[in-house]
Amino acid sequence: MKTSARLFVVSVLLFSNVVLAQPAADSIVKQSLPMVAPLSFARLGSEDGLPQTTVRAFVQDAAGFMWFGTQDGLVRYDGNRMQVYRPNPLDTATVSSGYVTALESDPSGKIWVGSAETGVSLYDPTTDKFTRFGSDAAKSGTLSSEGVIDIHRDKKDRIWLAMSGGGLNEYQPSSNSFKLFTTAPLDVSVSAIAEDTEGDLWLGTAAGTVIRFNPNTGETKVFTVDASGVTAIRVDSRGFVWIGTERDGLFVLEPTKGSSVNYRNNLKDVTSLSHDGVYAILEDRLGDLWIGTDNGLNRFDKATRSFTRYLHDPADPLSLSGAWVISLYEDRGGQIWVGLFVGGVSKFDRLRLNLAHHRTDTHAAVSFFEEKVGGPLWVGTYHGGLYRYERNANRVTRYETLAQPDSPVIDLKSGWISAIQRDFNGIVWFALIGQGLIAFNPENQNYQQFANNPDESDSLPSDTVWDIWEDPKGNLWLATWGGGLVKFDPDGKGDRFESHKLEDNKGITSNFLYGLYPDPENINILWLATAKGGLVRYDMASGTAKSFRHDAVDEATLGSDDVLTIHRETDAGGAVWVGTHGGGLNRLDPETGKVERFISSNSGLTNNIVYGILSGNDGKLWLSTNGGGLLRFDPKTKKFDAFRARDGLQSDEFGQGGFLQSMSGELFFGGIGGFNAFMPKDIETDKYVPPVVLTGFKRFNQAMTLPRSILTLPALDLTYSDSFEVSFAALSFAAPKDNRFAYKLDGFDEKWVETDRPYATYTRLDGGSYTLRVRAANRHGVWNEAGIALQISVSRPLWKTWWAYTLYVLALAAGVFGYLQYNRRKLAAIDRERRLESVERDLDLTAAVQRGFLPEKNDLAYERLRVQGFYRAADSCSGDWWWHVQPSPGIHWILVGDVTGHGPGPAMVTAAVGTTVRVLTNQGAPTLDELLHIMNNEVIRVGGGMYQMTMGALMLDANSGRWVLYGAGAPPAFSWTAEDGNLKTHFCVGTPLGSEAFEFGQVEGALVPGMRMMLFTDGMPEIELADGKLLGMRRFARLCEATGSKPLDDAVSTLVTQMDQFRGAQKQDDDWTLVLLEWEHEQVYAAVE
Missing domain, CATH: 2.60.40.10 (Immunoglobulins)
Structure with a gap:
């Protein structure tokens, strides 16, 4: 094979300045985009309780509440709930208008509320009421007009009102009236108030002038700016007066010289003011100037005299919630509140600003970064393409598709860019999952793709590359998935792709690699992050490796063999920090091989999957996690600071490979919502102590x-x-x-x-x-x-007061005395043994009678309803009792009663009441409320005034789930659903049965399918524990709530078992009775059937 020759041709195509096989101009699909200011906002709207989405004013009161002025109500916000105040024409102690134009707090904690048409209202938090102040030309001390545009509290705590009808009004606390300043030049409509360091007031007017007013002497000085009406005014910390206008942009006035500079919108300059309509100005505590305009929020850079724009993007829920900014405010915690016209509220703080959140136009997840000194930032994404950020030029280029003659088309926007490396020649090498390696020349836009070819032994061994590193000799080292560690010489010297694998038996423990990390102290050492092979220290000179693995029985080893990221401390013998998949953060001592583990269960680590580790150059480490946000870790104190999406992160979930430290020390972390870029020194935790x-x-x-x-x-x-x-x-x-x-x-x-x-x-x-x-x-x-x-x-309770106890003592003494007298008279005439036998027979007979008035079965099943009862007496005779009646189809009555005391007397009262219920309900005569009155009379008749019976009576319509609960001094009823166990308590007060002044309580409700309801007597909640305290209603309710997922009979038996456990060796002092029912739950009935 002629490898060198082939690579030489590739080299010419990629790296030569000669245009050879130059692609057509439209063969590379890319898009130039403006650089979007990286800031994410939190929003509040009508779904959060805002009564109307135009917010014209903010103020924070002395307690710490935030107040919002809308066009349909005044709002007090505590972070969870919005309390809305609106006018009531029939109540003068309400706010005078729902159209709020201005807000201010006074030293006493009261709130001044200005309106456009009805003057001003003063809110008193101690009474939660308002005092109204209006205009009356016939009365002195009233407002000069009904229109209040702005309110200002000066350094001496004086309250000043800017009036749309003309003039400036000062509140006089001693007389509860107003002093008017309405003579020229203050006879114009005043639209805004600000104060300088000397205590002078600066007034903006609708006529476009600015007036300097000395409140002590009344002296005025008029400044004319070439502008339309003034809408906002602020004096900054340097003494410059910033003036917002309706149509003519932003002016800055230097008072000593009287000169001004005008900032306007320039359509060709993205660093100019975003709109010429300026409606709000704020200088924050750090001296940054914020400008609210008709088209977004602007941050002014005093050094460059340029603006950074923060605009509304309908497709981005983290952008400004509206376009037209009409109010700005900074609270004591450093939150900056932005009021929008028909956009509600947006807010941010310094942490959000410094954790600059960059969002791609495709909203794609960010998977990799690359930046060289003086070069652009390259950003790889998942299904979003390749991005080139030229931050100095305020420009972003997105590459969507690569195409050229005689080469395959590469679709970047549907691929996953897993690694990027820009080499010494300026060539950008990047990897696409499943598509191999691409070399791309951004100058002439030529490219070459390298992929696996089974027929060529020296081709790329795997089409998935997770990391790329260029060594000082210009060789590229690749971390591949399945192909091991791969060395590649782009100049064509030697083998094209040289693999170092597990099969070589030289210490590499896995062919599946996540990352490559050069050792900062030894140029020949490369640290490898592997899947299932732990951490590998590879010596490039000798080709040998040493591994560090997980051992389940040795806590001084890695927490997991899945290593995702590595960071080596730069000092000699420095530790190696290892981020793992599931094993948390690990610190390896390379000399001893010992590992210290940091996991979520033994430290402040928020997630045990650590994707990235970077140094903050201050000894602290920054960690990106899978759902646990971003962490700052101090190895000296072993303390973690967690930052979340709430703080301005792209999300709480970051990703594999998406992290970078630039040469300037700036850190980049990418995830599913874009990426954050920040300088570590600028990131501080929130130190605000919340009121x-x-x-x-x-x-x-x-x-x-x-x-x-x-x-x-x-x-x-x-x-x-x-x-x-x-x-x-x-x-x-x-x-x-x-x-x-x-x-x-x-x-x-x-x-x-x-x-x-x-x-x-x-x-x-x-x-x-x-x-x-x-x-x-x-x-x-x-x-x-x-x-x-x-x-x-x-x-x-009355029976536990001091005088009640006094009566108890007297009654007891009288009883004892009477008992002794009685005994003396009777002892001689009564045989003790026969009397005891008679009493025992009476008790047995009474208990037998009582058992006849309880239901034959404890578990009752009806269409759409199951009932499970439980009764256990404390003695052979008791006063507890329960009964079920079905007076008509689908209608069920459940009665649970408890007679005071124990023994034959209470048992016979129960028997009498039970007989009454059975006889009358069999005849079908009374309603349930009538039956309660009849039972009351029966208790009076049989008990003779000595006994009373508490009663809980439930009427349930099994067809609809509607229920009515009647209470006669009984404990509350509980209801909850079997799925979520969210227990509700239904109190139904009333007097016990057995009283001439008997009255029952009544509440109503409805069950939903699967809901349970329980009636019970006081025996279980009043169990005495080992420490002498009672179990209590709240703890009993929690125990009931915990049985929600159990079948009905199991739920009752579980509850009784728990009661016995709480009772321990203590005697059961009171009867235990409860009835648990469940309405219409298909899964339950399937199990029953």
Whole structure:
């Protein structure tokens, strides 16, 4: 074979400056694209609770809430929920208008709300009410007009209003009125207010002038700019006045000179202002200037005096959510809020800005990078083509197809580019999965494809190449899939493709390679990442290799034999860091061969598949993972910082091969949503300590009217029977869904409960004083340790108050005295043994009678309904009882009762009630509510006022699933679905049976297919545990909820077993009764049949 000759021809085609076999101009399909500014935005819209999508104003109040002014409501946002305030014509304590034009906070935490037509409203967070201020020409101290365009709080905490009807108004707190400044030159419509470092106010006017106003002396100075109406004004940290206009772009005024510079849109210059309509200006805390225009957001570079544009792309959900930017605001956590006209809210922060997110126009996954000093950045994708980024020229070229005469057409846009290497001659070598190796000359656009040919022993041994590296001699080394390590000499010297395989028996442990990594200290050493062969140290000079493998019984070996990436520390004897598939991050000591493993279970590693490892040049490592985001790892402290899509990453999922460190130290990481490019020194975790606030209170799952706003409520009074829920929020808005909480009720909880749910629920606390404490953490785990506290006082039940206990003591003393007197009179006349035998016969007889009033079977099956009952008495005679009635087809009644006390008396009350129920329901006479009243009378008659019976009665329509629950002092009923176990508690208060003032409670609801419902007496929840505490309703509910996936009978038996385990050696002190039913679930009935 004439290999050298053939390669010489290839060399000429690729590398010569002579145009030989030059392809037609349209044979290379490529597209020139503008460079899109790399920034991803988070969005808020109507689906998040925004009442209207034009947002004209923002402010953050003293507590930390964000407020949005829309054209149909004022919004308070806590990161999870939006509270909307709208006007009510019948209530003057509501906001005066839903069309909000301006917002400002005052030192006391109140919010000023400006409107275009109804003056201004002042919101008081302690009362959750508004005070309205309007204009009345007949009254002094009122507004000069009804139109408020801007509101500003100056350095002395004075409130200033810019009025569309003319003038400037200052609020006078002492008189609760306004001082008007309406004489020339302030007799014009004022559209914007800003303040300089000296405390002077700069006023923009609709006439296009700018007025400097001294609020202390009243002196004014007018500056004229050649512009249409002023829409926005800001004074930057250097003292320059930035002026936005309606049609004439952006002006910057230098006050000392009185001169100005005008920035306009230039259609031929992408670094010019994106539009001449400027409506918002913001200088952030780092001094960057942001300009909101009629066509996107602009960032001004003070050094080059150019603009970077951030535009709306309807096809990109991470772009700006609308085109017309009308408001800008930076909160205390560093979030920059962008208000759009008919676009809702977009927001970002410095971390998102610095983690520059580049998105390809095809939205393809990024699979590989290549960059040489002074050259472009080459980016390979999966099904998106080959990209050439010329960042200095602000230009991107996408290559879709390669075609030339006498060569196969290569479709790049449907292929997977797995590796790229630009050699010393400027030739770009790239690999396509399954299509071999391509050499491409970007200057003359010639190319050559190399593929496997079974008939040629020196052809490329595999058509899948995962990595390419060029050694100092110009040889290309290839990591192939199935062909081992391959050496290729593009100049045609020696064998064309030289394979180094497992079969050579020289130490290479796998023919399937992922990557090649030259040793920074030894030019002859190449580290190989293999599949199923571990880590290989290959000596290119001798052709020998040493491997490092996984050993399941030796934790000092690799965590996995699937090695995806390698990074060698540059210092002598430096460690080798290994990223594996499933084995996490490994640190290899090359001298000893010992490995230290970092996996998700023993460290902060978020995912055990590590695709890429790069150095940040500060001793820290950056790791890309499969679904765990991007990690910064400090080998000294062994601490991981995790960054996620919430922070501006292309996604949480990165990919094999998609990582690069440029010569400048910039890092590139690619994944399924594009790629991020950043300088490590610019990336900081979120240090903002989130304020914690209480946001809501529910009692029995219903919002409760409080004496004052819960934001400022110091204490709360409840009763012993209350079940309640307190909701809270962490006011860190970078990634609200990733905020975490910890709460603890002092006096009840032994430990802090950590959760991602913004609420805490408690049921039936014992009487006493408690303190609910709540802490919160931001997205990166920075906790507000101080948190917030709410004092809660729970009243004791009447029978547990001090005077009740006093009565108990007196009654007991009287009873003891009476008992002794009774004994003295009777002991002589009663034979003790005969009396005991008589009592035992009475107990046995009573128990037998009682058993006759329980259902014959515990499991009942009907069409679309199954019922499983359980009853176990504490003594031979008990007061518990349950019954099932089907008064008509498809209608079911389930009764669960509990008589106070134990022994023959309660048992006979139960028997009497049971007889009444059986007789009356057999006659078909009463309704269920009528039956309850009849049973009440029967308890009074038989019990003689000594006994009462709690009762839970359920009426269920098995045809529709509708149910009505009647309560007579009984515990709540539970319902949940077998699939997800989401348990709900149905409280139904009422008085027990046996009272002249009897009243029952009533609630209604509907079951869904597969839903379960349970009625029960208080015996199980009130089990006494080993430590003397009761099991409690909340813990009992969780145990019930956990049985959701079990069949009905298994669920009951499991619950009873758990109750016995909790009881332990303790005697069963009370009767246990429950009835569990399940409605219309096909899978359950298939199992039953």
